[in-house]
Structures are given as structure tokens and as C-alpha cells.
Amino acid sequence: MIDMPKLPFAEDAMEPFISAETIQYHYGKHHTTYVNKLNELIKGTDLDKMSLSEIIKTADQGPIFNNAAQVFNHSFYWNSLSPSKSAPTGKLLDKINMDFDSMDKLKEAFMQAGTTLFGSGWVWLVRDASGQLKFEKTPNAQTPMSSNMIPLFVCDVWEHAYYIDFRNARPKYLGEFWEHINWDTACKIFDQTDNETYVGLKSCKDIHDPFCQLLDEVLSNELDEE
Ligand code: MN
Numbered sequence: 001m002i003d004m005p006k007l008p009f010a011e012d013a014m015e016p017f018i019s020a021e022t023i024q025y026h027y028g029k030h031h032t033t034y035v036n037k038l039n040e041l042i043k044g045t046d047l048d049k050m051s052l053s054e055i056i057k058t059a060d061q062g063p064i065f066n067n068a069a070q071v072f073n074h075s076f077y078w079n080s081l082s083p084s085k086s087a088p089t090g091k092l093l094d095k096i097n098m099d100f101d102s103m104d105k106l107k108e109a110f111m112q113a114g115t116t117l118f119g120s121g122w123v124w125l126v127r128d129a130s131g132q133l134k135f136e137k138t139p140n141a142q143t144p145m146s147s148n149m150i151p152l153f154v155c156d157v158w159e160h161a162y163y164i165d166f167r168n169a170r171p172k173y174l175g176e177f178w179e180h181i182n183w184d185t186a187c188k189i190f191d192q193t194d195n196e197t198y199v200g201l202k203s204c205k206d207i208h209d210p211f212c213q214l215l216d217e218v219l220s221n222e223l224d225e226e
Helices: 020-042 052-058 063-079 090-100 103-116 170-178 183-193 208-219
Strands: 121-127 133-139 150-156
Touching (some): 020 063, 090 103, 090 183, 121 183
Antiparallel strands (some): 121 133, 121 150
């Protein structure tokens, strides 16, 4: 059984970027439905005793995988958001400058990825198995967890994420998202995964198990306590 994770900020904390009304639908209805549906599907099976990332790793493409991945993707999305403006620091900032040249170029690449993703999906800043930072677009319920990439933040570009507040103006939503990225969380994930367990083709065959624990810490907002 998978628990509904708690929202890491107050319902109205993101206004005017994301209204309380959007949160009530997106978190209160969409996200909750994925959790309930997943629990319905795994009830009485071996998957019922597994963690979320173990389910994602184990399930074949289909309803269980789709609902589990959507639960993960949404939990990660809420934790990618910050009510106040932050900025990358330390090792992640150095890595951004190395792989993208500058923060302006990083934003350009993000906007490009978000505006060219056709239909419903997700835009992730990830670190791939070779150690490179890049933007990864995943359609529908696909998740970089399946490709052994480390996600640092994600933007939900399904219309339900922005339609109430921005109607169909996706670029405007993407621009506002950029101002609300939780860089503290991204930096913490980067620092904790900047090691041979996660980086390097040889040892990065399967990030699920070590990332599972880290994910639990991120989602329960316990990273601050280290
Ligand atoms: Mn969504």
C-alpha cells in the first residue's frame, strides 16, 4: 500500500503562480486518484508490500506502471517547487556551468524542451548514467526512473497543471515555473548522488534501490536533517 504524500507547502503558497484551486484539483484530485487507483490494482498482490520505486522497477508497462509512475512524478513535482526564489549553488552550479555554459543557457534549454514536448508529459533536469546534465522529456506517465537517470527537478506540462491559471499559455507557465524551482532540493539530490553508486556506466546499472531510499527522504522532506 502506498500512502498519499503530504504537500510540502500550503495550498495557497504558490499564488499567483499556481492557485489554490489548481492545487485542489491537481494534488487533491488527480494525484489522489493515482494513489487510490494504484492501491486498488496492487491489493492482494506481491506489489502491495513494495515501495513505490520497487513497483516502478518491477511492473510491466500497463495500468500498474502508469499509476505508480504518475504517483512518483507528481510527488517529485511538488518537491521541485518553492514558494520563494532560490538559485543553484556549490557543485550543482559548477556542473551547470560546465555542461550548459550558464544559467541563461540552462533556462533556454528548459524552455525549448517544455515548448516542444507534444501533448502531455514531463520535463526533467536529469543527470544521466555518464554523469552529464540534460533535459529529458517524458510523455504521459513515463519517468526517467526507468532509464536509470537521476532527476533533479521536474515540470509537469500536462494541461491540468496550468490550465486554470494560464489557460493554454504553456510558455508563460514554464517561465513562471523557472522562478519557482526548488534549487535547494535539486542541490541536495545532486550532492548525495555525486558518487560512484549513481555515476558511471559500470556501477549505474540500476539506480532504483539506492535512489529509493533517497527518494523517500526527499518526499518526506527529511533531507534537511541529513
Ligand atoms: Mn499532473
